[in-house]
Amino acid sequence: MGGQLLSTKQGSFISASGVDDQHHQEDSEYNSNYVSHHKEPQEFQTLEDRDIDKYFKELNDKVFTSEALAKQEERVRRESAYGHFKTWKMLKVIVKSGDDLRSEQFAMQLIETIDLIFKKRKLKLKLQPYDILSTGVNCGIVEFISDAMSIDYIKKKMLEKTGRDMDLVDFYRIRFGNIKSSTYKTAVNNLVDSLAAYSLVCYILQIKDRHNANILINQNDGSLVHIDFGFILASRLLNFETAPFKITGDIIRLLGGLEGQGFKRFRERMIEGYMALHEDNEKILILVKMLAQSQSDLPCFKRGADQAIAELCQRLTPLGPSHRLDKAQCAYEVDKIIGDAYRTWSTYVYDQYQYCCQGIL
Numbered sequence: 001m002g003g004q005l006l007s008t009k010q011g012s013f014i015s016a017s018g019v020d021d022q023h024h025q026e027d028s029e030y031n032s033n034y035v036s037h038h039k040e041p042q043e044f045q046t047l048e049d050r051d052i053d054k055y056f057k058e059l060n061d062k063v064f065t066s067e068a069l070a071k072q073e074e075r076v077r078r079e080s081a082y083g084h085f086k087t088w089k090m091l092k093v094i095v096k097s098g099d100d101l102r103s104e105q106f107a108m109q110l111i112e113t114i115d116l117i118f119k120k121r122k123l124k125l126k127l128q129p130y131d132i133l134s135t136g137v138n139c140g141i142v143e144f145i146s147d148a149m150s151i152d153y154i155k156k157k158m159l160e161k162t163g164r165d166m167d168l169v170d171f172y173r174i175r176f177g178n179i180k181s182s183t184y185k186t187a188v189n190n191l192v193d194s195l196a197a198y199s200l201v202c203y204i205l206q207i208k209d210r211h212n213a214n215i216l217i218n219q220n221d222g223s224l225v226h227i228d229f230g231f232i233l234a235s236r237l238l239n240f241e242t243a244p245f246k247i248t249g250d251i252i253r254l255l256g257g258l259e260g261q262g263f264k265r266f267r268e269r270m271i272e273g274y275m276a277l278h279e280d281n282e283k284i285l286i287l288v289k290m291l292a293q294s295q296s297d298l299p300c301f302k303r304g305a306d307q308a309i310a311e312l313c314q315r316l317t318p319l320g321p322s323h324r325l326d327k328a329q330c331a332y333e334v335d336k337i338i339g340d341a342y343r344t345w346s347t348y349v350y351d352q353y354q355y356c357c358q359g360i361l
Contacts, residue, residue: 057177068220069146076090092144092146094142094144095139095140096139096142098138099138099139100137100298100299101132101133101134101135101139101140101142102134102295102298103229103231103298104134104140104142104228104229105132105133105134105140106291107207108130108131108229109287110232110287110288111205113287114127114201114284115127117276117280118197123269123272125193125194125197125200125269125272125273126190126197126223127194127198128145128194128223130142130143130227145225147218147219147220148218149216150214150216151213151216151361152212152213155167155361158174167250168217169250169253169254171217172191172222172254175219176222186221187221187222188222188262189265190221190222190223191222191223191251192255192262192266192269194223194224195266196269196273197269197273198224198245199244199245199246199341200245200270200277202226202244202245203315204284204316205232206232206311206312206315207231208231208232209241210246211350211351211360212351212360213354213358213360214226214227214228215227232300233288233300233301240346240353241350242344243344243346244337244340244341247338247342247347252342258342267334270334270337270338271327271330271334274333275325278324278330279324281316281317284316285312285313288309289309292305292308293305
């Protein structure tokens with residue numbers, strides 16, 4: 001394990017030892033690798049910085065103009081006949097039918113448990129649990145995630161307004177300004193902290209169907225949010241998604257490349273989070289075992305509850321329930337997970353499948 005490197009098509013990128021070597025940087029610090037991976041598009045390289053900033057600001061006003069939740073709530077309250085009550089509150093919900101929301105409600109209970117584990121240890125990992133209420137076998141109510149847009153919507157909107165194929169690197173530049181600004185760096189830091197948290201959630205709970213309509217970006221702070229948890233634990237969709245979690249080329253470029261400071265921060269957050277979940281694994285396992293006894297007909301237990309629980313236990317405690325991993329061992333496990341996610345072909349294939357079948361970018 002000492003000194004072992006995970007190799008990729010671009011060369012070695014992660015060391016499985018030296019966990020503490022220079023990974024704890026200030027949030028605002030970005031090394032030269034970060035900046036070099038965030039060069040402006042070629043057509044802008046002859047322009048002054050202020051002209052480029054002006055272009056992206058105008059593009060933001062043109063493409064992403066929407067009323068913030070706080071202002072919308074204030075406006076609706078003024079117009080409401082009941083707005084004068086102190087208990088007045090606006091809550092956006094989605095009424096769903098045709099889906100068994102019991103699986104999603106179960107998944108959200110697990111995500112809330114994981115979020116509490118992170119918060120108890122005061123980790124910077126960011127999750128955004130939301131309310132799901134199953135009101136019947138095939139219907140229910142889901143809380144709407146305000147101030148967030150799906151990656152699919154973002155890409156389609158940019159294509160519609162500019163006529164160019166643009167990705168998340170362009171979106172963050174448009175939405176959060178100059179790459180050297182504190183606003184931009186904070187947004188990317190929020191992306192990293194939330195990406196690491198949801199990557200762990202997707203791996204531990206084996207959440208699938210991770211196309212770009214099920215992944216949102218908060219347009220105010222840049223954090224990432226996953227939604228739609230109909231496929232968890234052992235219920236893999238069409239056997240397409242073999243990656244532990246989803247990470248794409250544009251995300252890696254946003255993190256400064258495989259050697260960038262953002263990617264190092266992502267890895268460190270993953271290690272901290274995995275170690276926390278490993279040490280508090282019983283809190284997750286008990287919840288799954290309890291539901292397996294009372295609702296064994298859930299799709300996630302289709303192959304058998306015992307097998308699903310055994311595989312979950314293996315992911316949380318890879319050397320066995322009685323063996324406690326130290327930080328270097330947790331780093332080794334995380335490096336394997338990241339390497340598998342980065343190298344897998346299935347993420348690209350599944351995105352292409354969703355584009356061909358449903359038009360999801």
